[in-house]
């Protein structure tokens with residue numbers, strides 16, 4: 082018996098050692114066990130030409146009308162490195178000096194701190210990330226280019242309030258004639274009982290801004306930039322659907338996932354401005370027909386009109402709670418949390434109350 086046990090153990094060890102010595106693409110089971118939801122930097126990226134050839138080899142998965150690649154497969158083949166935040170359902174992808182971020186159901190790519198629109202968003206199935214074939218191909222092609230100076234990761238995370246105010250000083254008001262709300266709970270960083278416990282943006286209501294704000298109020302581009310997103314086809318949720326998203330958001334340890342936060346923003350326009358500044362204009366009632374993803378806009382262009390889409394009033398289709406919610410990010414970073422209320426107010430008033 083002892084002899085058999087010895088042979089069995091010997092055989093098993095031999096099998097394991099041969100299995101481990103195989104190139105990663107022959108060991109998908111092991112790879113999927115090792116790299117599920119974990120950072121994986123097991124291989125050096127292969128060059129762009131080879132990566133494009135390898136992309137053809139990867140099994141495609143048809144979802145709806147498009148083909149997708151699993152991020153795990155792309156990593157196994159050495160095409161990219163990546164990791165998945167399975168709680169937030171965000172995937173981070175690296176190739177050379179290029180880094181990318183994609184969020185579930187959001188047709189936007191964050192590439193080296195700058196946002197751009199994409200034809201289809203990442204899909205998450207059983208906590209695995211799938212990338213649309215066209216997006217994967219675009220990432221590989223782009224990554225052969227040198228990183229431009231403008232997109233270099235900036236030092237903004239170490240900025241003090243004055244430096245942020247200076248960085249944003251080129252922006253003009255999205256609603257001329259209105260001033261930054263005198264109500265602290267309308268400022269970014271204000272506490273909220275829902276979402277991630279904080280208010281991300283700056284709210285522009287009639288109350289507190291000195292101007293009547295309703296569905297006739299145009300929302301203007303605050304600078305020259307490129308349209309990242311314009312939800313022309315936005316479909317309002319039902320009150321039941323919105324309620325379910327809120328419950329789902331709360332279940333996630335108080336960390337409402339990005340794709341749910343995105344639902345609550347309603348009909349949005351995202352503009353990538355200069356200096357790495359990106360703005361999300363939320364809860365709009367309408368979007369100007371000329372505002373299209375990939376196209377340029379200029380300071381003062383009408384992007385759309387104030388509304389309440391995505392809010393508790395919006396789903397009831399009433400005319401209450403009309404306001405613009407404006408998110409401002411710099412190089413993909415939400416900076417407001419580290420400043421005091423006084424500092425946040427100083428930054429925003431210095432930018433918007435004179436323009």
Ligand SMILES: [Zn+2]
Pocket residue numbers: 280282283284405406407
């Ligand atoms: Zn808001």
